[in-house]
Amino acid sequence: MSTVQEHPTPAAHPRGATAVEIVGAGRVFGGRSAPVVALEDVDLTVAAGEFVSLIGPSGCGKSTLLRLVADLDQPTSGTVRVFGGSARDARLARDYGIAFQQAGLLPWRTVRANVELPLALAGTGRASRRERADELLAMVGLTEFAEHHPDQLSGGMQQRVAIARALADSPSLLLMDEPFGALDEMTREHLQAQLLRICAETRAAVVFVTHSIPEAVFLSDRVVVMSPRPGRIRQVVDVTLDRSGAATPGSGPHDDAGDDLRTDAAFVAAVAAVRTALHGGGTGPRGVDLR
Amino acid sequence: MTRSPVAGAARQVLPPVVLLAALLGAWHGAVVLGDVPPFVLPGPAAIGDQVVTYREAISSAALVTGRNAALGLLVGSVLGVLLAVVAAAVHLLDVLAEPVVAALAVVPIVALAPVLYAMYGAGSEQARVVVAALAVFVPVYVTTLRGLRQVRPVHRDLMAALAASRVQVARTVTIPTAVPFVFTGLRMASSLAVISAIVAEYFGGPRSGIGSFITTAAAGSNYAQAWAYVLGGIAVGLTFYAVTATAEHLATRRAGP
Numbered sequence: 001m002s003t004v005q006e007h008p009t010p011a012a013h014p015r016g017a018t019a020v021e022i023v024g025a026g027r028v029f030g031g032r033s034a035p036v037v038a039l040e041d042v043d044l045t046v047a048a049g050e051f052v053s054l055i056g057p058s059g060c061g062k063s064t065l066l067r068l069v070a071d072l073d074q075p076t077s078g079t080v081r082v083f084g085g086s087a088r089d090a091r092l093a094r095d096y097g098i099a100f101q102q103a104g105l106l107p108w109r110t111v112r113a114n115v116e117l118p119l120a121l122a123g124t125g126r127a128s129r130r131e132r133a134d135e136l137l138a139m140v141g142l143t144e145f146a147e148h149h150p151d152q153l154s155g156g157m158q159q160r161v162a163i164a165r166a167l168a169d170s171p172s173l174l175l176m177d178e179p180f181g182a183l184d185e186m187t188r189e190h191l192q193a194q195l196l197r198i199c200a201e202t203r204a205a206v207v208f209v210t211h212s213i214p215e216a217v218f219l220s221d222r223v224v225v226m227s228p229r230p231g232r233i234r235q236v237v238d239v240t241l242d243r244s245g246a247a248t249p250g251s252g253p254h255d256d257a258g259d260d261l262r263t264d265a266a267f268v269a270a271v272a273a274v275r276t277a278l279h280g281g282g283t284g285p286r287g288v289d290l291r
Numbered sequence: 292m293t294r295s296p297v298a299g300a301a302r303q304v305l306p307p308v309v310l311l312a313a314l315l316g317a318w319h320g321a322v323v324l325g326d327v328p329p330f331v332l333p334g335p336a337a338i339g340d341q342v343v344t345y346r347e348a349i350s351s352a353a354l355v356t357g358r359n360a361a362l363g364l365l366v367g368s369v370l371g372v373l374l375a376v377v378a379a380a381v382h383l384l385d386v387l388a389e390p391v392v393a394a395l396a397v398v399p400i401v402a403l404a405p406v407l408y409a410m411y412g413a414g415s416e417q418a419r420v421v422v423a424a425l426a427v428f429v430p431v432y433v434t435t436l437r438g439l440r441q442v443r444p445v446h447r448d449l450m451a452a453l454a455a456s457r458v459q460v461a462r463t464v465t466i467p468t469a470v471p472f473v474f475t476g477l478r479m480a481s482s483l484a485v486i487s488a489i490v491a492e493y494f495g496g497p498r499s500g501i502g503s504f505i506t507t508a509a510a511g512s513n514y515a516q517a518w519a520y521v522l523g524g525i526a527v528g529l530t531f532y533a534v535t536a537t538a539e540h541l542a543t544r545r546a547g548p
């Protein structure tokens with residue numbers, strides 16, 4: 001739980017090479033009469049410490065895919081493995097932290113108690129729980145609201161509490177479903193920089209759902225573009241940006257480094273590539289089978 | 292506009308008090324001027340007189356009825372909550388209990404009183420407690436079971452994602468979600484407990500509670516006295532309501548799905 005201060009070493013990742021390995025995964029909802037194919041034949045591997053974004057039209061199965069990784073839902077075909085074991089084992093070992101599309105805070109607990117929840121359930125002592133919650137609340141800019149209840153917070157503030165909660169146990173895998181959806185541009189960019197910093201420090205792998213192409217490109221090592229129902233992976237866009245500036249811990253206002261990055265030629269090119277893929281252009285190797 | 296708390300309280304309390312006084316005055320005027328016979332409606336002065344005269348009898352009768360209702364409320368709600376918890380956990384029991392509870396909900400439970408007096412003996416208060424407990428059981432069971440099923444899907448997912456144990460899930464999510472529902476059931480049940488305890492006394496048993504004295508007074512044509520006992524019953528009912536409503540308010544300030 002105190003891995004925050006650890007310096008990243010170029011050595012092999014302590015959790016092995018792969019965080020998530022999805023092979024031929026499909027998910028069909030509903031009965032025989034009216035089946036809804038939410039996902040079809042999805043193959044995706046996320047390396048340990050890698051940042052992967054999922055982007056695609058509404059209803060294409062992004063949340064469903066995230067739920068399969070989180071073992072909150074099971075695939076109807078194919079397999080999902082997390083850190084070399086089953087998704088279920090990873091869930092029971094509390095290997096991942098998750099931020100849902102709806103904040104999902106407990107309304108009868110204070111903001112602080114909500115952030116502390118993962119630690120409390122894992123049996124962490126009161127003092128270190130409190131210290132960690134304070135640290136995270138400071139990061140998401142909600143220190144003054146620690147003793148408030150969620151119904152006293154705006155939607156974006158609730159989302160920030162949910163992000164802090166997902167990070168509480170310093171998980172080696174972060175699953176985030178449109179976590180910055182309800183935030184203004186300033187807060188969004190601040191939290192993007194913070195997220196990159198945390199990932200660099202804890203070497204956590206991230207699967208990140210977003211509707212924003214620039215956000216996906218800015219954050220990710222790879223952007224996975226999905227097609228509308230049935231949800232498939234249409235194309236995977238590799239992003240190679242030098243993020244050392246954007247993710248440097250404690251380098252004052254991160255926005256300067258971030259702004260540099262956002263006007264970088266590689267950044268612009270990657271945004272264009274994702275946009276083309278999203279609009280049905282490039283059919284990659286896993287594109288729709290046209291016959 | 293500055294408002295002192297005293298003025299605020301006065302503003303809240305004054306209108307109903309004025310209304311009540313006006314109603315009493317109108318009632319008194321109608322009875323005196325209209326020459327209404329006391330078996331139709333005795334005047335407030337006559338009833339007030341009876342309340343003062345019989346205050347000790349009325350308060351001891353109110354205590355007996357209140358005790359029966361309180362015991363019934365306690366037994367009925369403990370059973371209701373316990374069985375709802377089991378039914379929420381064991382689906383089979385829920386299925387088995389459903390028709391029984393539906394039947395209990397439509398049976399006018401006080402109608403059981405004569406049978407219960409035969410079972411427990413005419414000198415015993417037990418039958419009244421049982422009637423109150425049965426009347427309480429139904430709403431508490433139904434609302435508690437519903438409350439236990441109100442856990443939001445995202446909270447269930449959260450508990451799964453955090454690998455919470457069954458006990459942790461109950462403590463963190465299920466019970467806090469259900470508590471407001473339980474208290475709504477208790478508030479409804481508290482009025483039912485008092486009503487059932489009083490009405491059960493109409494059907495016989497020892498001459499000890501509010502209900503038995505109302506019937507005796509009415510049978511002896513002491514209408515003002517009967518009304519004085521009715522006031523005692525109202526006091527018991529209001530006390531129960533106030534206590535459970537306060538408990539509900541305290542318990543649900545922050546809870547709820």
Ligand SMILES: Nc1ncnc2c1ncn2[C@@H]1O[C@H](COP(=O)(O)OP(=O)(O)OP(=O)(O)O)[C@@H](O)[C@H]1O
Nearest residue numbers: 029030036038057058059060061062063064065229
């Ligand atoms: N529990 C469910 N039962 C039935 N169908 C479902 C269920 N969950 C999702 N679906 C269907 O699966 C498809 C994908 O849903 P999903 O929530 O994964 O989309 P999404 O990509 O996250 O969309 P959005 O961007 O709007 O959040 C949708 O067509 C939806 O109707």
Ligand SMILES: [Mg+2]
Nearest residue numbers: 062063101177
């Ligand atoms: Mg979604």
